[in-house]
Amino acid sequence: MTLPTYNQLMLPLMKLLAEQKKPIKLSEATQILSDRSGLTSEELSLMLPSGTKTVFYDRVGWAKTYLVKAALIQQPKRGFCELSPVGHSIDLSQLSAINNEYLMQFESFAQYKSGDLSINNQNLKPDSNSPNFSLLEETRTPEEMLQDNAELLKRTIKSDLLKLIKENSPAFFERLVVDLLVAMGYGGSHQDAAQAIGKTNDGGIDGIISEDRLGLDKIYIQAKRWENTIGRPDIQQFKGALADQVAKKGVFITTSSFSKEAIESAKKSGIVLIDGDRLTSLMIEFGLGVTIERSFHVYRIDSDRFEESI
Template sequence: MSLPTYDQLMLPLMKLLSEQHEAIKFGDMAILMAERSGLSTEELNLRLSSGTKTIFYDRVGWAKTYLVKAGLINQPKRGFCELSEIGRRLDLKNLTSITIEFLMQYESFSNYKLGILKENKEVENEVSEVTFIQKLEETKTPDEIIIGTTELLKESLKRDLLRLIKENSPQFFERLVVDLLVAIGYGGSHQDAAKAIGKTNDGGIDGVISEDRLGLDKIYIQAKRWENTVGRPDIQQFKGALADQVAKKGVFITTSNFSKEAIESARKSGIVLIDGDKLTSLMIEFGLGVQIERSFHIYKIDQDRFDEDNF
């Protein structure tokens, strides 16, 4: 018996959750899936080449991730899963399988799956998104597949980071901003930066941080853990606060996004905007809240080693 693929695990996973009366831990869910799989102990113990986890556990994880992206599974709290209202409306008894093509009918999943590729879509409008993905896979080089998959994993990680940030308190977000700015190179020491952030309460300014270790210049910070789009009035308020301080540099950080008017207003004033997408990108770039699970080396021929003139 061969190990089921992640898509072959999606329907069994949905059926298992339909039997639960409350949210279940992912670890417990994976154990139940393993017990129902009919796989031998040896098969269940097969591990990824990295050795970090079993192949079966990894595939259950990806099945869960895709179902969450489609909105069929909710995560009411960290590490727990349950069927969503949309998931409960599915006729699971008469479904023979849940495939990527099936999930593409849900906008949240299609947006996730296509990711940044959607901006570069060059096929006719009547071509389905599933066909678009298939065409991309048929024409990609191995290098392009690696890059595309890496970007897809990165986008998924960024969404998960943003969700975790929003689940925590505003005070957690302030500390996160401190950690990020120090990681980037601002604020001198972490202790100095921590003293500066969240202490001013001065008309739209949440903190002041040194631009360099010598403290020769100051950057004024606005840090907002928001859901709604930040508009022009919010930027105008921040600009007014900067003017009162005779400040030249400001950074507005939010977990949401900025309206076009807000972006234009900030651009004219030299205010740097960091939205949720940029925030999580910087966290990944500077290793804040993330860790490397595994890495790969791609080798090529060293031509000099085979050039006889070099010997």
């Protein structure tokens, strides 16, 4: 028997969650699905090439991820999942399958997948209501497909990182800012940076950190673990605090986003803005809160090696 694809696991996972009276652990859901699958123990124990998890568990995980992106499943707490109100509203008995094409009718999923479907020729980009996946496969080279899937994985990791950050306390966020700035080469020692952040509470400034290990210049920090969009008044307040300190450099870091007016105001003042998207990108770039599970190398022929001297 062939292992089901993640697409083929979406409907069984939805039906399983519909049976539950309360949120269920993904590991428990995976076990139930494996018991119902009719697969042999050898098939269920097949591991990914990385050796980190079974193929079946990985595919259930991706089925869950895509259903979450479509807002059909919600995660009330870490490691648990349940049907969302939208998921409960669907008559699963009328469906023969759930796949990416079906999920494209949900706006949140279409937005999530839009980057994955982008190709250089915009005329070939499919309409979100009727994606032409075969056309995409024919127009993309294997290297382009590898890059697109890598970007999709990265977006998923960034989304999960931001969710985890928001679930933790403001104190955790301040420590995270310290770790990130030190990883980027700022703040001198980690101890110096830790003492600088979250200690001033001085008129809109959350911390002061050295730009280099010698402490030749200072950077003033504002770190906000917020849900709401940061507006121009917040930037103006930070700008005023910088002026009081006769400071030249400021960085405003948040888990949310900045309004257009806030961005324009910051540009005029030389304030660097780091929103949730850029924050998680930097975390991945500097290996903070993530680990490399597996890497791929793209090879090309070294033509010079095969040229004979005349």
